[in-house]
Amino acid sequence: MTNVATRFGQRLGLRPERRAEYIRHHERIWPEIEAAIREAGIRNYTIFCRQTGADASQGGDELFGYYEYVGPPAEYAARMRRLAAAPRMREWWDLMEAMQIPHPRRQPGEWWTPMNEVFHQD
């Protein structure tokens, strides 16, 4: 049985005054983070940004993250837990989270807000 890719889309805010720094960090992502993402079965991971003109109190810029998970579906949750525990991951997330704006009514333990797939064409 081959693993079928599952697509994930998620939303987050970004502090506009930290945008340049956020992009710079992602241009030089730490090797440990890149390796952990790959090890987790995450592929074709892209983050998009839209400059809204809103400041942080109004939600800031919009980030959209898209990725595909190519591992066994039953292993996804465990893989994500292992990703969270990977070397330097907490350190990376602490840096990123200081630049980001999560949804004010997010679920406990949630940072990026998941979106629902409503259409797909291969």
Add this chain to the structure above:
Amino acid sequence: MTNVATRFGQRLGLRPERRAEYIRHHERIWPEIEAAIREAGIRNYTIFCRQTGADASQGGDELFGYYEYVGPPAEYAARMRRLAAAPRMREWWDLMEAMQIPHPRRQPGEWWTPMNEVFHQD
């Protein structure tokens, strides 16, 4: 020379009271539209939705569209013009646009708002 896939991310609003209808249309996309998208060189096209709780006057639900273009880069603009002129495309867009909420300060001729890629990992 192989064509390199270019990734596109774009944002739009959706009238929450039309959400169910919008999803239903995309579950049964017209064959002419599916064929025109494929012919344009668009692949791996996914639309995500986030229910924000906002009504249409506040921007409504959030739609995010992701796709890859696999044709020659120099042909992209012409391919998109041909897509717009495909059979029943205007009819499909008229139906969809009545359910959607474009950005109030969008560029002339623009409907979906393009986003910038700020990170990618294969």
